[in-house]
Amino acid sequence: MKTYDVVIVGGGIVGSSAAYFLKKHGFTGSIALIERDTTYAQCCTARSCGGIRQQFSTPENIQLSKFGLNVLRNLKAEFGAEADVGFREQGYLILASEAGRAILEENHSVQIANGADNVLLDAEGLGREFPWLVTDGLELGCFGRSGEGWLDPYSLMSLFRKAAATKGVEIISGEVAAVKTVAGRAVSVTLADGAEIGCGTLVNAGGTGAGALARMAGIDLPVGPRKRYVYVLDCPGASEALHKAPLTVDISGIYFRPEGQQFICGLSPDEADEPGDLSWDVDYSWFEEHIWERLAGRVPAFEAIKVVNAWVGHYDYNALDQNAVIGPHPELANFLFANGFSGHGLQQGPGAGNAIAELVIHGGYRSIDLARFGFARIARKAPLFERNVI
Incomplete structure (x- = not known):
């Protein structure tokens, strides 16, 4: 069994940006990015309408989108002179x-x-x-x-994924079939082909499959496809x-x-x-x-x-309140959520990925305080509604 310090399940914009920002912020451990469809033909990101806006009702969503806007404003400095996502x-x-x-x-x-x-x-x-x-x-x-408009979603996702790979992130093609937990920690995932991959930290960036992945770890997460x-x-x-x-x-x-x-x-x-x-x-x-x-x-x-x-x-739809679920599970502390964006994943993916990197490296948020998006509200069934869902 090969083991990585961080295993990220889901290679769309959220997972790819998490991997990228981990490396950008100096994480020296090993990282695996697992994606079940490496053609990305049917992933949430690639089929997005590509919008980015600040017109939300939840302050955290505004801040996440502003983080994404800053990436667009500095795209060439971040990814090189040829970087272009057709931002309108x-x-x-x-x-x-x-x-x-x-x-x-x-x-x-x-x-x-x-x-x-x-x-x-x-x-x-x-x-x-x-x-x-x-x-x-x-x-x-x-x-x-x-600060609002639209862009080519596949191009933005590809920039993060390729930059992450260049920095040493290993991209694995496969579908997670099981999650093994021991003594309050996620210790490994098993792929559909039987391969077992050990993990120090497991990040659920599984998009529409995030709810199913959580159930493999015994967690009830109300996120699924719409x-x-x-x-x-x-x-x-x-x-x-x-x-x-x-x-x-x-x-x-x-x-x-x-x-x-x-x-x-x-x-x-x-x-x-x-x-x-x-x-x-x-x-x-x-x-x-x-x-x-x-x-x-x-x-x-x-x-x-x-x-x-x-x-x-x-949409990777959060049926509780249409807001993202970000941060660690309160009992399975090395199981981190980054999902449930309900149609906002492209614009909020860079900010969410950066937040995951901060949690792994620093044990807390440094850029945007996303504590209200934590799993605790899911467990309490206490919704934090986003009223501007399109």
Whole structure:
């Protein structure tokens, strides 16, 4: 049995950044990064819409995304002159009706207090700023003037993974089938092919599989996959202004943003409408029945659109409160969580990975205090709700 000082399960943005920051911050021990799909074709990160924003209701989420933004701002210094993730800093625009006004204002206050650069616009201001937008039924909008937008998720993940490998992290292709614990510690994982790998510290960055990995260690973690559809739209009549639009979230929950010469859009279903089928098959009727009419009502240019492509992505969804679970288990102290981001993993992955590195090296947080995201709230069933889940 080969043993590593740190074994990280899950090689997406969270696991790869944890491995990278461990080495960057001077950790001299051995690190293994275990990933079951090294093509990354179906991982959460690769199928993400690539957004980054500060428009959250939880201060820790704002700080995590600001950490990710700082990585983007210093990408070439961090990863070399050729590093590029296609960051489009066009902002987010989150809309509210009269019923949602108070929540949007409260969230905005939290965001400003945590250094976000956004502004509230009333219906008249929204119409002036975004002439392609129908303001009927809108009371307020929150627009991120800087520090928000989208990027290529696979490129960012690849930069972290390759840099980690260059620094000596061993990447292992395999699926964890069992976790062995002895006297209150995780001591090894067994892969599906029977190989056993010893660990000094075990990091659960398993994405949609985080709940299953936790159960192998006897831990009840309410994190699992939720299916989401992303539709690619061709809109020949779209104006230049619409192509420069921010990622816009309607009061209906429908979001859209430009994607090259096209657009992408989607809608997270209500709890009762969650797809029971977790396959990678797209339901095109979901767009016809739930999105198109309301989207065209908000943006008239979208009355003449064609769905030219679509894909399925999976959220690593924390069913308790849609917030991440980060930090050590209170009884299995060398078992660290970094999961449950509920669709925010790409933008918060660098900050979460850095936090894991700080816990391993220093035994505590140095950059962002994420104590409220710890497993204790899961054990108590005491949710810390994030109200801005898209």
